[in-house]
Amino acid sequence: MRLLLASRNRKKLAELRRILLAEGLAGIEVVGLDDVPEFPEAPETDPTFEGNALAKARDAFRATGLPSVADDSGIAIDALNGMPGVLSARWSGRHGDDLANTELVLGQLRDVPDERRGAAFVCTAAFVSGNAEVVVRGEWRGAITREPRGANGFGYDPVFRPEGHDVTSAELSPEEKDALSHRGRALRLLLPHLREPARS
Numbered sequence: 001m002r003l004l005l006a007s008r009n010r011k012k013l014a015e016l017r018r019i020l021l022a023e024g025l026a027g028i029e030v031v032g033l034d035d036v037p038e039f040p041e042a043p044e045t046d047p048t049f050e051g052n053a054l055a056k057a058r059d060a061f062r063a064t065g066l067p068s069v070a071d072d073s074g075i076a077i078d079a080l081n082g083m084p085g086v087l088s089a090r091w092s093g094r095h096g097d098d099l100a101n102t103e104l105v106l107g108q109l110r111d112v113p114d115e116r117r118g119a120a121f122v123c124t125a126a127f128v129s130g131n132a133e134v135v136v137r138g139e140w141r142g143a144i145t146r147e148p149r150g151a152n153g154f155g156y157d158p159v160f161r162p163e164g165h166d167v168t169s170a171e172l173s174p175e176e177k178d179a180l181s182h183r184g185r186a187l188r189l190l191l192p193h194l195r196e197p198a199r200s
């Protein structure tokens with residue numbers, strides 16, 4: 001069976017691929033959007049991670065006929081009432097500009113004391129195939145630092161210090177991040193559903 005990972009974010013795609021391959025999905029070949037003919041993608045307009053993930057996975061399944069996984073994710077900052085949330089990728093106004101997005105968040109939190117800098121990474125993963133639609137959610141709590149640190153990962157990783165750690169998630173190794181992260185948690189919840197159709 002071929003499984004399509006429907007993301008345009010190269011670094012997110014690499015994480016999705018890495019997490020799934022680490023789980024040893026026998027009989028499943030993981031492909032990305034670059035491996036299938038291009039298709040129109042609806043804008044991500046839903047106010048919830050779940051709604052956007054499902055829309056992305058449905059688009060991909062409808063266009064390709066391949067069982068498809070989509071991930072809608074972001075960071076929810078307590079002191080910003082849960083924002084940027086679903087707007088995380090374009091918080092600064094420029095989609096995918098990780099540097100501008102993190103700089104903006106650091107500026108918005110400049111006067112927020114350490115004990116109120118809590119945040120959570122959220123990942124919802126949706127799986128759509130011929131006979132099933134499943135959506136799961138993984139969360140990873142931590143705090144927003146005062147300066148970026150570390151070169152691994154992407155997005156807000158350099159300014160996110162996971163609970164129980166003294167380093168940012170951009171200072172964790174890829175394997176450490178996957179073991180703890182919102183994305184790792186969500187995908188591991190999805191695994192039993194992915195294995196199901198591979199047997200039939």
Ligand SMILES: O=P(O)(O)OP(=O)(O)OP(=O)(O)OC[C@H]1O[C@@H](n2cnc3c(O)ncnc32)[C@H](O)[C@@H]1O
Nearest residue numbers: 007008009071072073074075088089154155156157
């Ligand atoms: O929609 P696709 O094509 O998958 O790619 P995207 O980058 O637009 O993805 P989202 O709409 O789900 O937005 C997710 C944003 O949230 C942030 N984010 C999500 N997971 C993250 C992680 O593990 N580490 C750091 N930042 C993350 C990062 O800024 C992402 O661009």
Ligand SMILES: [Mg+2]
Nearest residue numbers: 008044072089
């Ligand atoms: Mg997106």
